[in-house]
Amino acid sequence: MKSILxxxxxxxxxxxxxxxxxxLGILLVWDYGDAWGEWSGVGNWVPRHLWNAPFDGYDLxxxxxxxxxxxxxxxxxxxxxxxxxxxTYILYVAVARRENKxxxx
Amino acid sequence: xxxxxxxLGPATWIALFxxxxxxxxxxxxxxxxxxxxxxxxxxxxxxxxxxxxxxxNLPIPDGTTAHMVGAVLIAxxxxxxxxxIALSIALLIQALLFGDGGITAYGANVFNMGxxxxxxxxxxxxxxxxxxxxxxxxxxxxxxxxxxxxxxxxAAFCAAVEFGIQPTIAPGYAPYGLGLAIPAMVGAHLLVGIxxxxxxxxxxxxxxxxxxDLLNLPKFCPRWLERGMEKVPxxxxxxxxxxxxxxxxx
Numbered sequence: 001m002k003s004i005l006x007x008x009x010x011x012x013x014x015x016x017x018x019x020x021x022x023x024l025g026i027l028l029v030w031d032y033g034d035a036w037g038e039w040s041g042v043g044n045w046v047p048r049h050l051w052n053a054p055f056d057g058y059d060l061x062x063x064x065x066x067x068x069x070x071x072x073x074x075x076x077x078x079x080x081x082x083x084x085x086x087x088t089y090i091l092y093v094a095v096a097r098r099e100n101k102x103x104x105x
Numbered sequence: 106x107x108x109x110x111x112x113l114g115p116a117t118w119i120a121l122f123x124x125x126x127x128x129x130x131x132x133x134x135x136x137x138x139x140x141x142x143x144x145x146x147x148x149x150x151x152x153x154x155x156x157x158x159x160x161x162n163l164p165i166p167d168g169t170t171a172h173m174v175g176a177v178l179i180a181x182x183x184x185x186x187x188x189x190i191a192l193s194i195a196l197l198i199q200a201l202l203f204g205d206g207g208i209t210a211y212g213a214n215v216f217n218m219g220x221x222x223x224x225x226x227x228x229x230x231x232x233x234x235x236x237x238x239x240x241x242x243x244x245x246x247x248x249x250x251x252x253x254x255x256x257x258x259x260a261a262f263c264a265a266v267e268f269g270i271q272p273t274i275a276p277g278y279a280p281y282g283l284g285l286a287i288p289a290m291v292g293a294h295l296l297v298g299i300x301x302x303x304x305x306x307x308x309x310x311x312x313x314x315x316x317x318d319l320l321n322l323p324k325f326c327p328r329w330l331e332r333g334m335e336k337v338p339x340x341x342x343x344x345x346x347x348x349x350x351x352x353x354x355x
Binding site for chain 2: 005006007008011015016018019021022024025026028030032033034035036038047048049050051053054055057058064073076077079080081083084085087088089091092094095099
């Protein structure tokens with residue numbers, strides 16, 4: 001079966017390497033605040049979520065230690081990349097179908 | 106740089122959604138013309154790459170964090186409209202699955218990171234390359250660094266203006282004015298811009314040395330930008346063509 005990602009092997013390897021490295025993105029800033037202008041950074045005024053995201057904050061609830069948060073972060077990265085792959089695969093199918101129609105005409 | 110829900114008053118986020126509707130129309134019309142099954146995988150990889158780059162939060166000395174976006178790199182490889190589409194996908198997934206960036210602010214976020222950033226970046230890239238004269242990998246890398254750096258800073262500036270105007274036009278939303286928002290956002294991204302610029306430059310240098318075909322992929326871009334797009338001469342004969350992306354779109 002063709003890879004759902006339709007990516008060459010080298011790209012997949014590069015992506016996996018990056019995914020494994022993502023915990024750096026939380027470990028480097030463990031004792032830091034958030035990005036300015038994102039959820040909690042603006043003094044005592046806190047904006048409300050309108051939408052409860054299933055993996056809110058790239059975290060699984062209760063996975064709070066550095067190790068578990070890192071695992072949760074990697075899982076989030078995998079979920080995100082797969083979600084993007086699925087969305088773009090739908091795009092691919094639509095484009096490929098159109099192409100076939102065009103050539104059979 | 107992801108603006109959450111509740112920061113922007115309705116006037117701002119609705120206006121930015123309307124702006125995005127127009128830009129999406131042009132971007133998808135362009136894609137409809139140029140998109141073939143062969144360039145979807147690259148677009149898909151670029152969206153995923155941007156998503157992952159945005160997970161690398163970097164510490165800023167004032168106690169906040171910021172992250173790279175990758176939009177200028179994407180614009181260099183698949184054109185600025187390609188970046189708009191890739192970022193629209195990445196930001197949608199972030200908003201829906203990870204609560205990163207608001208639903209109401211989705212238009213604003215795509216505007217900043219998926220339009221302002223790649224278009225600024227590609228214009229700077231073209232201008233710097235022209236200013237440097239005859240192209241080489243090194244010069245391309247320098248242009249890419251400057252483009253990535255300026256691209257992310259300008260995008261951050263736009264985000265800062267969007268919420269900096271809220272106290273004036275929509276009390277009850279983001280409480281800090283331009284005087285606070287601009288130094289905080291632009292300041293952080295003046296630093297992260299270095300990482301953004303370096304990443305953009307390293308990838309462009311690598312591609313320019315090893316995979317020129319990937320720099321010559323068909324570009325999704327408006328006609329007024331097409332002339333600035335570089336066709337890099339292919340030095341290496343098709344010796345190592347394993348896993349190579351096709352250069353021809355049609």
